[in-house]
Each structure stands twice: as structure tokens, then as C-alpha cells.
Amino acid sequence: MKRKDRRNRRRPMAEINVVPYIDVMMVLLVIFMVTAPLINQGVKLDLPQAQAKPQPSEERPPVVIHIDQFGDIYLDLGDASPEPVDQRQLFERLESALAGAADVQVMLRADESVSYGRIVDAxxxxxxxxxxxxxxxxxxxxxxxx
Known part of the structure; x- marks a missing residue:
């Protein structure tokens, strides 16, 4: 009988200790939960629906930003023909146009060959x-x- 007891004692354990793995998983979960909101960057947009209907005309015409196939930016404030602007001038003129009225619509009209980055900059x-x-x-x- 002593021999049998010895054999049973020396048998390797067939169970896996999962406690350390759970600890590592919890630490990784906390890291992802903390860093996920910091990774999100973007521009707030109200994208049109797939079956969008034309916007009703209002008293005040919308401000339209035009970007042609060469990436040149033109700003149309509704009172004259579109005039060429650079990125800084675009910001300054839009800021002055939007300062007095909160109901002014801003529309972006770009050529389909314009790079996505140029549109995002506008x-x-x-x-x-x-x-x-x-x-x-x-x-x-x-x-x-x-």
C-alpha cells in the first residue's frame, strides 16, 4: 500500500491556475477603458441621410465653402461671387459671418477629386x-x- 500512495502523490496536477490570467485581463481592461476616450478625435458633423430632401430656402442664404479640383478654397457669403481664401482667411471670415447669427447654415461643396484631408481642414x-x-x-x- 505504501507504494500506491507514493505513486498517487507524485502524479502531476491536471488543473490550470487561472487566477494570474484573470489579474492580467483586468489590468488590460482598465488600460483600454482609460485610453479609448483619449484616442477618439474628429470633427462633429451632421451627415445627410441617404434619401435626403433639398433644404427649404430661408431668408438668409447659407455660407458655402467651395473647394475646386486643385484644392483651392473659395468662400461664398451669399452677398457676392465666391472669393479665393486660404485656411487662415477662411477661419477669420467664417468667424465674422457666424458671430452675429446662430441660424446661418454652413455648406461645403467640393470636387470629387479633392483629397479627404483638404475637406477635413475646411x-x-x-x-x-x-x-x-x-x-x-x-x-x-x-x-x-x-
Missing amino acids: MVAAQAAGAPSVGLVTQPPLEETP
């Missing part, structure tokens, strides 16, 4: 100038004729 300038939202101007798709 949106950031509009947001910094005080625009509550920036609308994107699009053309409805052409219907195919049979």
Missing part, C-alpha cells in the same frame, strides 16, 4: 469659427435611361 476651420454643423452639398445621381 470642416475644422468652420467648426472652430463657430459653425454648429457643416452640410455637404451633393448632386443627385443621374437616372439611367433604358
